[in-house]
Amino acid sequence: MKTHTYGLLLTALLGLGHGIAAAQTISGVVLDRSTGQPLDSVRVLIVEKASNFRDSTLTDAAGQWRYVLSTGLTPQPVAPPADFAVSPFYPNPFSPTTSLTLHLARPGRVSAAVYDMRGRLVEECTLYLPAGASTIRWEGGGSAGMYVARITSGEQVVCRKVVQLLPGSGSGRLFLSSTAPEPVAPQSKHSGGDFLLTFSKFAYVPDTLVVQAEAGTWLVTHLQTIHAHAVVADLHNDILYKIAEEGPYHLGDLHTYNHTDIPRLMQGGIDIQVFAIWIDPDRYGSHPFTRAMEYVALWRQEITANQEHIGQAADWLELHQTLAEGRIAGILAVEGGHVIENSLAKLRALYAAGVRCLTITWNNSTDCAVSASDPRSASVGLSPFGREVIALMDSLGMIIDVSHTGEQTIRDILALTHKPIVASHSGARALRDHVRNLRDEQIIALAATGGVVGVVFYPIFLVSGNQRADVNTVADHIDYIARLVGVDHVGIGSDFDGIGRTPQGLEDCSRLPNLTWTLLRRGYTMQEVEKILGGNFLRVFRSVGGEGQLYLTAADGQIP
Numbered sequence: 001m002k003t004h005t006y007g008l009l010l011t012a013l014l015g016l017g018h019g020i021a022a023a024q025t026i027s028g029v030v031l032d033r034s035t036g037q038p039l040d041s042v043r044v045l046i047v048e049k050a051s052n053f054r055d056s057t058l059t060d061a062a063g064q065w066r067y068v069l070s071t072g073l074t075p076q077p078v079a080p081p082a083d084f085a086v087s088p089f090y091p092n093p094f095s096p097t098t099s100l101t102l103h104l105a106r107p108g109r110v111s112a113a114v115y116d117m118r119g120r121l122v123e124e125c126t127l128y129l130p131a132g133a134s135t136i137r138w139e140g141g142g143s144a145g146m147y148v149a150r151i152t153s154g155e156q157v158v159c160r161k162v163v164q165l166l167p168g169s170g171s172g173r174l175f176l177s178s179t180a181p182e183p184v185a186p187q188s189k190h191s192g193g194d195f196l197l198t199f200s201k202f203a204y205v206p207d208t209l210v211v212q213a214e215a216g217t218w219l220v221t222h223l224q225t226i227h228a229h230a231v232v233a234d235l236h237n238d239i240l241y242k243i244a245e246e247g248p249y250h251l252g253d254l255h256t257y258n259h260t261d262i263p264r265l266m267q268g269g270i271d272i273q274v275f276a277i278w279i280d281p282d283r284y285g286s287h288p289f290t291r292a293m294e295y296v297a298l299w300r301q302e303i304t305a306n307q308e309h310i311g312q313a314a315d316w317l318e319l320h321q322t323l324a325e326g327r328i329a330g331i332l333a334v335e336g337g338h339v340i341e342n343s344l345a346k347l348r349a350l351y352a353a354g355v356r357c358l359t360i361t362w363n364n365s366t367d368c369a370v371s372a373s374d375p376r377s378a379s380v381g382l383s384p385f386g387r388e389v390i391a392l393m394d395s396l397g398m399i400i401d402v403s404h405t406g407e408q409t410i411r412d413i414l415a416l417t418h419k420p421i422v423a424s425h426s427g428a429r430a431l432r433d434h435v436r437n438l439r440d441e442q443i444i445a446l447a448a449t450g451g452v453v454g455v456v457f458y459p460i461f462l463v464s465g466n467q468r469a470d471v472n473t474v475a476d477h478i479d480y481i482a483r484l485v486g487v488d489h490v491g492i493g494s495d496f497d498g499i500g501r502t503p504q505g506l507e508d509c510s511r512l513p514n515l516t517w518t519l520l521r522r523g524y525t526m527q528e529v530e531k532i533l534g535g536n537f538l539r540v541f542r543s544v545g546g547e548g549q550l551y552l553t554a555a556d557g558q559i560p
Contacts, residue, residue: 028219038063238498336362381408425493454493
C-alpha cells in the first residue's frame, strides 16, 4: 500500500504546476521589439532582492513564461482561484519549518499527509476549512531531507515537495489553519521585497526590471536584437548607379531584384548607408564631373521623395539628428578620383554638394594617383597634384578612401594625412591574394591612423576560383583583420549593387543580421560586434569631419 502511495506521489510530482492559480504567479510574454513576434527560450532570471534568492524559467513557443511566487518568502493576499490549488515551496535555509498556501473555491474538508521519500507516512491531519486562503505548516522534526506533502480536497489531490534543511529530534508536526496570510504592505519600487527580473536570449540585448512582489502580475517585455540595438553602417553601396543607368528604379519601393531599397535597408537594420557615385570612365570619360553632379541631383530627388525614412548626413550633427529621428542617414561618396577632372575647384564643388568621402582611384589610374590594378602599383603613387588633393581633403574634412588604390599611393597618403583613412570595401590579402585586397602591412598602417577596413562582400575578393562564399567567409576576413590590428579597425563595406554575386546568407541588404548572428556565434561580445557594425566608422566620421562644417557652394569652388 505504501509503495502504491509513493508511486502516486511521484506521478503527481511530475505535474507540480497543475492547478496553480494565476493569482499566485508572476508571468508574462516576451516579444521581439522590432517584429512583435513572441520569443521562445528566453531565460527569465528571478532574484528576490531582500534574500538574494534566485531562480529562473524559460519562455515557451508562444513567448510566455510563468513563475510561482514563494509564499515562504513573500506571502501575498490573493483572490480565490476557480478551483482547489496549493502553492509550491522553496525552502528557507535557516528553518526546518515549511509553509504552503492552499485555496478553496468553496468550503470543504481538506486532508494533508506528509511522506518521506521512501513512501512512508510521517504525519497526517484533516480539517474542515472555509473558502479562500488557508495555510499548511509543517514543522519538521525528523531527518533533514526531502518530503512530499499530499493534500486532498474532495476528488482532487495535489502533491508538493517540502524540503527540511535542518535535522529535528522527532517525527515532525503538521498543522492546517484557516488563517489567511497576512497582507504585505505596499512597497516602493526599490524596496527589499521586490523581484529583480532579467530577460536574456542569445543575440538579444538583456533587459532588467524591478517589479513589486505582487502575485498575479502580468508583464509584457520587449527585447531588442543586438543588431537592432547597434548603429549599423555600410561603408559602400552602388545603388545610385542602378538608379541612374538602369532605371526606372526608386529607393522607396520594395523590389525583388538588385540589392538595395529603403524597405530592405530597414529590414536589414542599416542606419547609415554610404552611397557611392561611380561614373564609368569609359562611358563618361570626357565629362565625369557633370555626370556625377547629375547623380547628386537624382540622390536628392530620392531622399526628398522618402524623407520620412531617409535623410542626407553631411556632418556629425546632421548624422546624429537623422538617427535620432529614426531615419536612415545617407552619406554621399565618390568612387574614383577621375571624377574631379584634375580640378581642386571641382573637388570643392563635390564637397559643397554633400560628398563626404572620395575613393582616390577606381581601377583606372589618374593624373592624381596610381590604382591597385596598375602594374606600377608597388612603385608609383601620388603625383604632385595628388598631394594637393589629399591636403585639400584633409582641410575640408573629407574621408580618404584607399580601396582600389595602389600600394605606393597608399604609402604616400599615409605619409601626408594626419587623419584616419578608410578602405571602404576591401578584404584581407592574406586570405585571398587579389590586388583589391590589403596586405598585412597596409592594414597595420591604416589602423595606426585610427582608420577602418570595411570588409567587402564580393566573393571574388573573398575566395579563390569557384569556391563558394557565404556569411562565414565574410566573418573570416573580419576575424583576420580584428586579430591583426584589433576590433577597433574593422567594419563592413558590402559593395551591394556593385557586385555581380553575393555570399550565401548575404544576398541583399535585408540579410545583414545574419552577419551579426555569425559574429556572436564566433564569440564576439555585444560591444565588439557593435564596433564592427558601425561604431568604428562613426568614430572616423566624427574625427575627420568634426562636429560640423561651413559648407562651400559651387561659386566658392569657382567652377568654370
